Amino acid sequence: MSPMTPARVTGTPGRTRVLVVGGGITGVAAAHRLRERLGPDAEIIIAEQSMRLGGKIRTVEFAGRPVETGAESLLAARPEAIGLARDVGLGDAIVHPAALKPALSLGGELVDFPAGHMMGIPGDPADVAAIANAKERPDNGMAILEPGADMSVGALVRERLGDEVLDRLVAPMLAGVYAGDVDRLSVRAVMPQLAAALERHARLTEAVAEIKRPSTGKPVFATIDGGLDRLVTATSAASRAEIRLGMTVRELRQTPEGWEVIAGPVPDPIKITADALVIAVPASPAADLLRSVEPQAAAALSGVAYASVALAAFAFDKVELPQRSGFLTPASEGKTVKAATFASQKWPRLGRRRQIVRVSMGRLGEEALLQYDDATLAKTALRELGEHLGQRLPEPVEQRVDRWGGALPQYAPGHLTRVAAAREALASHRRIAIAGAAVDGVGIAACVASGQAAAEDIAEQIIADSK
Numbered sequence: 001m002s003p004m005t006p007a008r009v010t011g012t013p014g015r016t017r018v019l020v021v022g023g024g025i026t027g028v029a030a031a032h033r034l035r036e037r038l039g040p041d042a043e044i045i046i047a048e049q050s051m052r053l054g055g056k057i058r059t060v061e062f063a064g065r066p067v068e069t070g071a072e073s074l075l076a077a078r079p080e081a082i083g084l085a086r087d088v089g090l091g092d093a094i095v096h097p098a099a100l101k102p103a104l105s106l107g108g109e110l111v112d113f114p115a116g117h118m119m120g121i122p123g124d125p126a127d128v129a130a131i132a133n134a135k136e137r138p139d140n141g142m143a144i145l146e147p148g149a150d151m152s153v154g155a156l157v158r159e160r161l162g163d164e165v166l167d168r169l170v171a172p173m174l175a176g177v178y179a180g181d182v183d184r185l186s187v188r189a190v191m192p193q194l195a196a197a198l199e200r201h202a203r204l205t206e207a208v209a210e211i212k213r214p215s216t217g218k219p220v221f222a223t224i225d226g227g228l229d230r231l232v233t234a235t236s237a238a239s240r241a242e243i244r245l246g247m248t249v250r251e252l253r254q255t256p257e258g259w260e261v262i263a264g265p266v267p268d269p270i271k272i273t274a275d276a277l278v279i280a281v282p283a284s285p286a287a288d289l290l291r292s293v294e295p296q297a298a299a300a301l302s303g304v305a306y307a308s309v310a311l312a313a314f315a316f317d318k319v320e321l322p323q324r325s326g327f328l329t330p331a332s333e334g335k336t337v338k339a340a341t342f343a344s345q346k347w348p349r350l351g352r353r354r355q356i357v358r359v360s361m362g363r364l365g366e367e368a369l370l371q372y373d374d375a376t377l378a379k380t381a382l383r384e385l386g387e388h389l390g391q392r393l394p395e396p397v398e399q400r401v402d403r404w405g406g407a408l409p410q411y412a413p414g415h416l417t418r419v420a421a422a423r424e425a426l427a428s429h430r431r432i433a434i435a436g437a438a439v440d441g442v443g444i445a446a447c448v449a450s451g452q453a454a455a456e457d458i459a460e461q462i463i464a465d466s467k
């Protein structure tokens with residue numbers, strides 16, 4: 001066979017075969033749900049470009065402990081990720097953070113992050129008066145958002161509550177999740193519940209007050225003892241999918257029977273046939289794959305920008321840290337460090353023998369940061385950490401730097417409409433679904449939900465066709 005003639009991987013006759021492209025949490029959650037819906041005989045393959053599953057979830061041993069280099073917590077207030085952990089046998093390993101609050105680093109001091117807000121937007125200006133002067137603009141009696149309309153978080157908050165609330169509270173909160181630019185993040189996509197309330201209210205504070213739930217006392221976040229990697233591994237094991245690592249999917253073709261994909265290294269490609277596809281990769285590779293299939297869907301995805309971040313982790317033998325879970329800091333403070341987590345204080349599972357601190361750097365547009373070598377990034381992170389804490393820090397006993405290029409998708413105003421249009425366009429092609437952080441939400445819980453929904457969609461079509 002010539003090197004350019006793809007080897008073929010074809011399914012067993014009579015058995016349904018689904019190919020999941022991308023082995024991040026979305027892909028493994030999709031494979032797991034496909035197994036539940038399609039039963040033991042279905043062939044489920046996960047094709048993953050890198051040599052490991054997990055994507056933005058990666059646990060490593062650091063200072064003798066399992067420490068996250070990417071995502072560190074699950075939103076426990078949503079059921080999907082926690083539910084998946086229980087379903088795959090990790091119910092006993094679900095642990096919650098210590099009851100410590102994060103701080104805001106302002107002018108070289110750590111101050112309490114005020115309570116009574118939604119992503120930094122207060123339900124009552126008095127709640128945040130210690131940090132920001134929130135003067136609510138008189139309203140015109142009209143609902144802030146019309147049904148279906150969208151706007152940026154920056155425009156919404158600046159116009160109604162002023163720059164200080166936006167810069168000191170909302171932007172640092174959103175930077176922690178999206179590393180993004182508030183003027184380019186969609187209210188509908190990043191705060192869907194608030195967007196719905198804005199259709200009923202003329203005042204922003206009233207909309208926030210309406211949806212702010214009283215604390216249930218239940219922990220909002222969780223993780224898996226031993227590391228989030230365990231969630232990925234247990235989910236992929238429970239899916240009994242065939243895992244193909246180092247398998248970049250490069251081309252999709254629709255055939256009368258289903259799909260044919262070209263995957264693997266360019267000089268040694270293989271052709272995989274499948275009855276259905278779940279595309280669970282970031283926006284840019286998803287757009288590349290969909291371009292020849294459905295250009296409209298590809299165009300919607302190729303417009304999703306990504307922010308890159310770098311994380312430095314330090315282990316200290318002896319250091320006095322404030323009794324907090326960490327801090328956030330506004331961009332206006334002019335620092336490279338945008339947030340820090342006092343990981344060993346926040347997560348008692350990490351033990352107290354050594355203090356572990358994770359420092360995150362990088363906002364949208366600061367990609368050049370990733371070009372610095374590890375030593376420079378670590379030095380900057382350590383110096384700034386000391387400045388934020390108001391102390392000269394001792395030499396860490398261990399340190400590491402992790403870079404995540406193209407880490408976090410930025411949902412611009414209109415994102416949800418564009419994703420809905422992409423899905424509508426794709427619906428004319430049978431048995432293909434898109435899922436993951438590129439489209440349905442950045443958090444792990446949202447990714448699990450997205451992967452599961454894509455699997456449900458595909459399973460419904462396969463089951464309906466078999467009747």
Ligand SMILES: Cc1cc2nc3c(=O)[nH]c(=O)nc-3n(C[C@H](O)[C@H](O)[C@H](O)COP(=O)(O)OP(=O)(O)OC[C@H]3O[C@@H](n4cnc5c(N)ncnc54)[C@H](O)[C@@H]3O)c2cc1C
Nearest residue numbers: 022024025026049055056071072073249407436437443444
């Ligand atoms: C530093 C950092 C911290 C975070 N912290 C949190 C947190 O604390 N809590 C939280 O809920 N979320 C957090 N997130 C967000 C969350 O981790 C991600 O949004 C989520 O894990 C994305 O999952 P995914 O499966 O959709 O995509 P990914 O994890 O990006 O997985 C996609 C996979 O597709 C593969 N791939 C790409 N192209 C191809 C191709 N052509 N063929 C085959 N495979 C391909 C990639 O190699 C990758 O493994 C964080 C993210 C980062 C970067």
